[in-house]
Amino acid sequence: MKQQDLFNTAPAQWEVDDLVSHVVAKIVFSTGPQKPFDYLVPEPLVAEAIAGRRMRVPFGRGDRLVQGYCVEVAAKQIVPGKLKSIYEVVDDVTLLSRTMLDLTHWMADYYLCPWGQVLDAVVPAAVRGNAGTREVTLLSVPRETAMQLATLKLPAKQHAALSILAGASRPMTPPELANAAGCTQAPIMALRKKKLVQVEIRRISFAHFDDEPAEAEPPKELNPDQTAALRTILNAVEEERHQSVLLHGVTGSGKTEVYLQAIQKVVAAGKQAIVLVPEISLTPQTKHRFRARFSQIALLHSHMNDVERHWQWKRIASGHIPVVVGARSAIFAPTPRLGMIILDEEHESSFKQDTSPRYHARDVAAWRAAHEHAPLILGSATPSLESWRQTQAGEMTLVSMPRRVNDYPLPDVKTIDLRIDRKSQGRGAISRQLYQAIKRTIEEDGQMILLLNRRGYATHIQCPACGEKVVCPECEIPLTHHLADNVAICHYCDYRRPAPKSCPACDYTGIHFFGYGTQKLEAEVKARFPGVECLRMDSDTMKKPGSHEAALDRFRRGDAKILVGTQMIAKGLDFPNVTLVGVINADTALHFPDVRAGERTFQLITQVAGRTGRGHKGGQVLVQTLSPDHPAIEAATRHDYSLFAERELPFREKFHFSPFAKMVRLVARAEVASAPEAMLEEFAKQMVKVAEDLDLAIFLQGPAAAPIEKLRGQYRFHLLIKSHDGEKLREAVKLVAAKTKTPDDVIWTIDVDPVDMM
Ligand SMILES: Nc1ncnc2c1ncn2[C@@H]1O[C@H](COP(=O)(O)OP(=O)(O)OP(=O)(O)O)[C@@H](O)[C@H]1O
Numbered sequence: 001m002k003q004q005d006l007f008n009t010a011p012a013q014w015e016v017d018d019l020v021s022h023v024v025a026k027i028v029f030s031t032g033p034q035k036p037f038d039y040l041v042p043e044p045l046v047a048e049a050i051a052g053r054r055m056r057v058p059f060g061r062g063d064r065l066v067q068g069y070c071v072e073v074a075a076k077q078i079v080p081g082k083l084k085s086i087y088e089v090v091d092d093v094t095l096l097s098r099t100m101l102d103l104t105h106w107m108a109d110y111y112l113c114p115w116g117q118v119l120d121a122v123v124p125a126a127v128r129g130n131a132g133t134r135e136v137t138l139l140s141v142p143r144e145t146a147m148q149l150a151t152l153k154l155p156a157k158q159h160a161a162l163s164i165l166a167g168a169s170r171p172m173t174p175p176e177l178a179n180a181a182g183c184t185q186a187p188i189m190a191l192r193k194k195k196l197v198q199v200e201i202r203r204i205s206f207a208h209f210d211d212e213p214a215e216a217e218p219p220k221e222l223n224p225d226q227t228a229a230l231r232t233i234l235n236a237v238e239e240e241r242h243q244s245v246l247l248h249g250v251t252g253s254g255k256t257e258v259y260l261q262a263i264q265k266v267v268a269a270g271k272q273a274i275v276l277v278p279e280i281s282l283t284p285q286t287k288h289r290f291r292a293r294f295s296q297i298a299l300l301h302s303h304m305n306d307v308e309r310h311w312q313w314k315r316i317a318s319g320h321i322p323v324v325v326g327a328r329s330a331i332f333a334p335t336p337r338l339g340m341i342i343l344d345e346e347h348e349s350s351f352k353q354d355t356s357p358r359y360h361a362r363d364v365a366a367w368r369a370a371h372e373h374a375p376l377i378l379g380s381a382t383p384s385l386e387s388w389r390q391t392q393a394g395e396m397t398l399v400s401m402p403r404r405v406n407d408y409p410l411p412d413v414k415t416i417d418l419r420i421d422r423k424s425q426g427r428g429a430i431s432r433q434l435y436q437a438i439k440r441t442i443e444e445d446g447q448m449i450l451l452l453n454r455r456g457y458a459t460h461i462q463c464p465a466c467g468e469k470v471v472c473p474e475c476e477i478p479l480t481h482h483l484a485d486n487v488a489i490c491h492y493c494d495y496r497r498p499a500p501k502s503c504p505a506c507d508y509t510g511i512h513f514f515g516y517g518t519q520k521l522e523a524e525v526k527a528r529f530p531g532v533e534c535l536r537m538d539s540d541t542m543k544k545p546g547s548h549e550a551a552l553d554r555f556r557r558g559d560a561k562i563l564v565g566t567q568m569i570a571k572g573l574d575f576p577n578v579t580l581v582g583v584i585n586a587d588t589a590l591h592f593p594d595v596r597a598g599e600r601t602f603q604l605i606t607q608v609a610g611r612t613g614r615g616h617k618g619g620q621v622l623v624q625t626l627s628p629d630h631p632a633i634e635a636a637t638r639h640d641y642s643l644f645a646e647r648e649l650p651f652r653e654k655f656h657f658s659p660f661a662k663m664v665r666l667v668a669r670a671e672v673a674s675a676p677e678a679m680l681e682e683f684a685k686q687m688v689k690v691a692e693d694l695d696l697a698i699f700l701q702g703p704a705a706a707p708i709e710k711l712r713g714q715y716r717f718h719l720l721i722k723s724h725d726g727e728k729l730r731e732a733v734k735l736v737a738a739k740t741k742t743p744d745d746v747i748w749t750i751d752v753d754p755v756d757m758m
């Protein structure tokens with residue numbers, strides 16, 4: 001049909017015969033124009049012009065040379081002279097397979113962002129920049145020349161060099177040859193000029209990294225729950241068909257062992273597995289578990305330098321590495337023979353990228369698994385309601401592991417009602433009951449984890465005389481007092497100022513520091529339990545690469561008894577000697593203006609509670625809260641996921657939230673509040689119109705000031721658009737977005753399937 005169109009639109013002066021078949025490449029640019037452009041592939045470049053490589057092409061009136069991704073190469077009927085030609089092919093390896101190219105196209109379409117931007121996100125910068133490689137010149141002797149060697153009339157040095165090269169088992173670089181022949185570069189240059197040697201420029205890698213050796217460990221004997229789970233997964237593996245499995249296993253049920261044995265089968269069949277974990281879970285423990293089972297494994301983490309990243313990428317692309325373990329972006333690992341994708345802690349919000357392309361690794365994984373006919377395994381003790389709902393709708397297989405390994409019971413969880421206890425507890429973050437429990441744990445030589453999901457010392461600073469709050473001048477968010485440098489910091493934009501000694505408004509000298517952060521908790525622990533080693537883990541103490549590992553090692557060895565920290569210590573850790581978990585304030589996230597506030601609270605408490613009772617010594621959990629009757633907290637204290645889901649889902653359904661409706665969130669920001677608000681109001685109006693045309697039911701929320709109303713000096717507004725028809729919803733948003741005129745000073749973003757509502 002396309003061809004037909006072309007005939008019809010060809011200007012009259014061209015006869016049909018003028019159309020000739022040519023090789024045409026479709027090029028997508030990272031910046032600049034969003035639509036792909038067609039280029040002619042000149043004859044000499046046909047062999048190397050492969051889709052998935054970058055090419056340099058002339059662009060615009062001045063034919064400036066720019067680089068773009070070639071996403072398709074095809075023979076097309078075109079009018080000669082109408083297309084510009086490719087100047088050169090940049091890559092000598094193919095960066096993206098056909099499936100990966102299709103994936104990027106799908107992502108651009110689904111997340112409503114430029115295709116080129118997605119391509120840049122999928123191919124790591126380290127790969128694009130060829131980190132750790134250099135170009136070398138390689139010399140060899142053509143066969144005909146080698147055969148005439150005896151009869152060639154040449155100066156002695158040239159002859160000697162040529163003989164050595166002809167007799168070499170592999171091509172040599174000019175310095176290598178000079179060295180072997182004991183001559184300077186001059187005779188070699190002469191041979192090159194006479195075309196007696198063949199010259200090839202090749203890019204070689206000088207990087208090499210050794211895998212840390214680990215002692216091999218045999219697979220564990222599975223318990224009946226694990227066996228059943230593995231069976232279901234292996235059925236999908238053996239049939240080489242795509243299937244999604246949600247492995248809902250309580251904390252400590254041994255999910256990792258199931259993954260490991262499933263991967264073993266995949267590897268035995270000659271295929272590759274990708275395992276995604278939240279960045280924070282790339283602990284020494286996880287690394288060790290995987291290294292002990294698989295000798296060839298690529299661990300991708302954010303502290304890797306470009307040279308190593310590129311090296312790992314090539315190892316994976318070569319197909320030699322059967323297992324890839326990494327955070328979110330590891331979903332783009334260039335495995336040529338993908339046999340399985342696993343997402344551990346699939347509910348984690350860190351799987352969603354918060355800058356464009358705003359993809360969710362879980363959904364990208366689902367697309368990839370489906371198109372590469374591989375099973376997708378999602379594992380969690382607290383599954384996202386999105387995945388849970390899919391099991392209910394029959395789109396995903398549910399496998400449950402409701403018991404812990406070795407028949408250890410789940411820990412007993414008690415709430416401490418701070419409304420009652422506060423009066424009796426005196427000052428401090430640790431209630432009397434929790435204090436007693438910590439004391440007992442120390443006496444029994446156990447270890448404990450104290451969770452407080454707020455960093456810093458005091459969480460707000462206020463004048464008791466005039467009521468003035470010390471806030472960030474850029475964000476109007478209360479500043480947090482950090483004791484170490486005695487500074488007040490904005491946790492949104494990192495603005496800092498010296499902690500005020502008196503009220504900035506009325507000069508009253510008795511200014512107060514309220515609220516608890518992890519620093520203050522640590523200080524309280526040290527003061528109330530002198531001589532007991534306490535370790536703090538939060539993003540302030542864990543800035544240096546490797547600090548996370550070092551801290552967890554210390555705790556594992558038992559050098560520290562008490563681990564204080566933010567959510568970073570709440571999941572994945574497997575320390576059998578932890579017999580007490582204390583949640584200092586269960587309510588920190590409960591009242592956020594976010595539809596997932598309850599879900600997050602349930603997950604956080606269930607996960608941190610799961611860190612104890614993982615050994616024969618048992619464990620208990622104490623949860624301090626002002627809302628012990630809140631459904632999320634109540635369900636968490638009972639380790640009852642179904643109860644939580646049963647209560648939460650009807651609410652989501654009634655108000656058209658995910659997982660029942662698809663959501664798109666727009667955020668607009670500017671230095672004056674009126675501009676973004678007006679822009680979103682117009683957007684909403686247009687949405688209503690377009691939805692009507694498309695016969696699409698939509699639900700609008702806003703525009704309204706975003707919960708973080710001001711950030712870095714800019715006012716923020718948001719608009720939430722919901723619909724039960726996701727495809728049409730994106731279509732409508734795309735239409736309106738294309739017509740929207742952005743006011744000069746406004747910056748706006750589209751977030752499909754938003755996770756961050758702030
Ligand atoms: N079949 C088994 N027999 C004995 N020990 C096992 C078995 N399976 C797993 N384990 C051990 O049980 C512990 C808990 O397993 P694992 O960390 O995989 O649990 P999990 O389900 O991932 O928990 P969480 O969700 O809390 O991270 C680990 O120390 C693991 O080595």
Ligand SMILES: [Zn+2]
Pocket residue numbers: 472473474475476477490491492493494495712
């Ligand atoms: Zn700020």
